[in-house]
Amino acid sequence: MSKRLRNCIRGKIPKVDAVRDLLSGIDPEEVQKIHEGTIDTLKKNRVFREGTIGGYVVAGIDGVELFSSTKKSCPDCLIRKNRAGEMEYFHRSVVCMTVGKAPHVILGKEMLKSRDGAEKDEGELTGGKRLIFFIKMHEPKN
Known part of the structure; x- marks a missing residue:
C-alpha cells in the first residue's frame, strides 16, 4: 500500500495528490x-415506507458547484470569467436527495454539460429534467 493511502486510512487529512491518485483508480x-x-435494496427493505409529509417521502433537487480552477481544465468543464477577468473552469451537478426524516439518501446526480455552440x-x-428522467427509468417495476 502506498504511503499516501496509509495516511488516509490513519485519519490524517490527505493531500490533494493522494485523493487524486486514489480516485483515478x-x-x-x-x-x-x-x-x-x-x-434498490433500500426500496426492497421498505426504508422509504413512512414519509414525513402526509405519509409521502419527499425529495429535493438542487444544483451544486463541485470545484473550480483558473489553471486546470478538462473537456467537460463549464467556463466563466471571474472578477479578475480570468477564465475560470468549473463543474456543476444537479442532485436529488430525500429530505425530512432520516435516512437522507442521494437518489441520483447529473453533471451539467458545457456549451455546445450556444x-x-x-x-x-x-x-434536473434529465435527472428526473434517469431516476424514473431506473425505478423498479412492481
Whole structure:
C-alpha cells in the first residue's frame, strides 16, 4: 500500500495528490452500479415506507458547484470569467436527495454539460429534467 493511502486510512487529512491518485483508480460506472443497487435494496427493505409529509417521502433537487480552477481544465468543464477577468473552469451537478426524516439518501446526480455552440452552459433546469428522467427509468417495476 502506498504511503499516501496509509495516511488516509490513519485519519490524517490527505493531500490533494493522494485523493487524486486514489480516485483515478475508481471506475465511475462501477460506483454507479453500486449506488443503484443500494437504492434498490433500500426500496426492497421498505426504508422509504413512512414519509414525513402526509405519509409521502419527499425529495429535493438542487444544483451544486463541485470545484473550480483558473489553471486546470478538462473537456467537460463549464467556463466563466471571474472578477479578475480570468477564465475560470468549473463543474456543476444537479442532485436529488430525500429530505425530512432520516435516512437522507442521494437518489441520483447529473453533471451539467458545457456549451455546445450556444452562448451559455447548460442550466440546472435542463440537468434536473434529465435527472428526473434517469431516476424514473431506473425505478423498479412492481
